[in-house]
Amino acid sequence: MSAFIDFLGGLSLLAGSAFLLFGGLGLVRMPDIFNRIQAGTKTTTLGTLLTLLGAAMLHPEWSLKLLLIGVFLIFTNPLSSQVTACTAHYRGIKKSSLTKVDRLADDESESMEKSVSKNPDSEHKDKEEAEL
Amino acid sequence: MNNILIGIAILLAISMIGAAVVAIRVKRPAIAILAAGMISLFASILFLFLAAPDVAMTEAAIGSGLTTFLFFFVLGRVRGDEHD
Amino acid sequence: MVDLLIILAAILAGGAFLFALWRFLLGPTRLDRVVAFDVLTIVSITFIVFAALIEKRGIYLDVALVYALLSFLGVIAIARYLGDRF
Numbered sequence: 492m493s494a495f496i497d498f499l500g501g502l503s504l505l506a507g508s509a510f511l512l513f514g515g516l517g518l519v520r521m522p523d524i525f526n527r528i529q530a531g532t533k534t535t536t537l538g539t540l541l542t543l544l545g546a547a548m549l550h551p552e553w554s555l556k557l558l559l560i561g562v563f564l565i566f567t568n569p570l571s572s573q574v575t576a577c578t579a580h581y582r583g584i585k586k587s588s589l590t591k592v593d594r595l596a597d598d599e600s601e602s603m604e605k606s607v608s609k610n611p612d613s614e615h616k617d618k619e620e621a622e623l
Numbered sequence: 624m625n626n627i628l629i630g631i632a633i634l635l636a637i638s639m640i641g642a643a644v645v646a647i648r649v650k651r652p653a654i655a656i657l658a659a660g661m662i663s664l665f666a667s668i669l670f671l672f673l674a675a676p677d678v679a680m681t682e683a684a685i686g687s688g689l690t691t692f693l694f695f696f697v698l699g700r701v702r703g704d705e706h707d
Numbered sequence: 708m709v710d711l712l713i714i715l716a717a718i719l720a721g722g723a724f725l726f727a728l729w730r731f732l733l734g735p736t737r738l739d740r741v742v743a744f745d746v747l748t749i750v751s752i753t754f755i756v757f758a759a760l761i762e763k764r765g766i767y768l769d770v771a772l773v774y775a776l777l778s779f780l781g782v783i784a785i786a787r788y789l790g791d792r793f
Contacts, residue, residue, distance in 0.1 A: 688781070
């Protein structure tokens with residue numbers, strides 16, 4: 492039974508590293524910055540969590556520390572990717588022709604249409620502050 | 624030290640050289656600061672592989688965290704007369 | 708058997724590290740390099756976990772916790788600097 496759990500932990504380590512490898516491959520191959528943020532952050536989050544799970548299966552006495560690292564990664568990693576994507580959007584980095592969806596630009600155009608009577612610059616600045 | 628750890632250490636050393644080249648060749652100061660922080664981050668992993676976790680933790684906290692944050696704070700203050 | 712799996716996993720993580728290093732060295736914009744830095748630190752956390760598994764010392768995982776914190780702080784600092792919000 493213990494050998495089986497060890498084998499399962501090794502397989503989980505291998506799967507996590509494979510996800511990391513695919514994330515790095517997406518980081519090289521994707522056409523623009525937004526796709527690179529997607530590939531570089533989502534995949535590496537799952538890969539690191541699988542690796543931590545495999546380490547917890549191999550050494551059950553480390554589970555508390557590994558759980559702490561996993562919870563911390565779950566909280567911080569999407570936050571950093573969101574801040575990076577917001578900065579890329581507000582700096583006006585061009586999307587490639589393959590990137591179709593930009594919900595933040597849609598929201599901004601909607602709120603500009605709604606607040607056409609107000610000063611649009613202050614509205615944009617407030618929204619920008621709220622986003623970050 | 625295991626063979627696989629020696630391989631990872633060689634990879635980290637090569638990437639430290641690459642980050643140093645980036646830090647002296649890049650035009651903008653922000654990426655130079657980031658690359659300098661990355662060098663000390665990888666140096667702390669090398670300290671860890673040499674079985675010194677306390678040195679590694681101090682190096683990571685001071686060399687990478689505090690220095691990078693301080694440089695970005697000062698660079699944000701002096702942004703007005705920035706000559707690239 | 709488990710040792711072989713750990714070696715294979717470390718080789719795959721090394722490949723991920725090489726890809727992210729490629730993007731860090733040749734990134735066209737600055738934010739590309741920031742994302743590559745994020746991926747490099749996360750792969751480094753995986754390296755630390757492998758080192759702890761190989762050397763069988765649980766104290767190494769504390770450094771991994773500090774690493775997760777520092778990667779986050781560095782990316783937030785540079786993103787706020789580049790977004791003119793310091």
